[in-house]
Amino acid sequence: MGESYTTEFIKDNIESFKSFFAKLNNEKYTVKELAPYIYELTPPKETPPNKVIGLMALNHGNEVGGLFVLLEFLSLLDKGLVNLPVKIIIGLGSVESAKLGKRFFDKDLNRCYGDVIGEGKDFQRAKVVMEAFKECHISLDLHQTQTPSAHPFFPMTFNSKTFELIRAIDPQASIIPQKPYDQKGKGVPFSHYLVSRGCTAVTVELGTMGLDYKQIYYGVHLILKLLNFTLGKEPEKFRGSFFPRRGPVFPPGPDAWLRSDLGNFSEIKKGEVIGDYDGGKKWIAEESGFLAFPKAIRGLKRTQANENEPVYVLLDRDPDYLKNRA
Ligand SMILES: [Zn+2]
Missing domain, CATH: 2.40.50 (OB fold (Dihydrolipoamide Acetyltransferase, E2P))
Incomplete structure (x- = not known):
């Protein structure tokens, strides 16, 4: 399985992500940089109940699909094809390792979250990311699998709220319920950290690692459904698989x-x-x-x-x- 893109191409797109916020029409949104490559976008008029949405990609630096999902979503916002009902926090996780084509530096960033003490670039980044996303009520973390996947799936920290969110964004989802990690002293994935803070946080595996437009549009579709859910749209009946x-x-x-x-x-x-x-x-x-x-x-x-x-x-x-x- 060869990669059809270069590290340079990914680097350019990471910079496009960053420059997007500099040129975004600030009559439409208030932009605040919370940390490097993490931004808060606030619409002029928030729709009650004023939930804060978190959108995250590149928690694993080599899973680049999520970056292109966020870029596509941002371009829809910019063109005015999508309205933002509430504040969103949108960011890239292991961004510096991604620029080098690496999954992480020394330690898997997506096991550096939570109540854990560690040293090195990955732990430092985890701290910054946790601080930036701590007020989220609903969040989606975009991943891809290293080995082939027949279809997208959700490895889910099981509770009724996360299930309701998955049902809302993809009623045909395949779900792998997971027990919560034992938090004490051990690093946990991003979504597990957010769930432990009371956030309804979901991780999606879009499919096999790489650039796949079907996955990119599926990811955008999930975000649009998530916005509808925030506006109070009732989830459909679940027709997927556990x-x-x-x-x-x-x-x-x-x-x-x-x-x-x-x-x-x-x-x-x-x-x-x-x-x-x-x-x-x-x-x-x-x-x-x-x-x-x-x-x-x-x-x-x-x-x-x-x-x-x-x-x-x-x-x-x-x-x-x-x-x-x-
Ligand atoms: Zn991953």
Whole structure:
């Protein structure tokens, strides 16, 4: 999977994001720079109940799709094709690493949020981002997956408010409910931090990493639906799918590789050959289910997998998930 863009191109677009706010028609909006690459846009007349919306991209510097979603959304605002009913805080996370084509510097920025103490550029950036977004009531964090995804999905910190928001912005969503992280002393993802502050915060995985216009317009669509939701539009009935987590699967050995055609939501059957080992020995699945967050795929960069991390998470498809929780 080659990248169809250069680091220079991404850098230029990051600068376009920044310069957009300098030239934005300030009769329409009041612009305030809260931090580098994080801005507050206030319309002249806010619609009650005066909620503050957060929009975030590049929490992982190499997941560039979200940057183009925000640029497209901003251009709609600029052309007057979309009206902003409330204040938004819009920003880029790991922006300096993105300019270098890197996911992060030393530590995954999206595990540096919350009540955690750490050193280095990623922790410093996390502090700035948390401060800028702390007043948000509703937020959307745009991501992409490193390994192939059959479709977009929402890894969700489960509560009724986040579910209502997902239902409002994509009633056909695929949702992977996640338990809240244990906050104490451990860094958490951006949305988890916001949820812990009472914000209705949702993360979306738009699809496989890269530049894909279908994903970009899907992302813009989510933002427009989110604005409607803020205005009180009732969410539609949920017609999507829940994929509850069954459990993490750890590597059978450091030399084990998943089949390269497997990705998020690939269905695997017990006994199926799901990969091989260096030397050619087959790797057989011990359980059936749907794959999520697969790592250690031969030919793809092994950016995260190590011996202490699962190579994939196994999911169930459960149409009665909500009923079972009630
Ligand atoms: Zn990500």
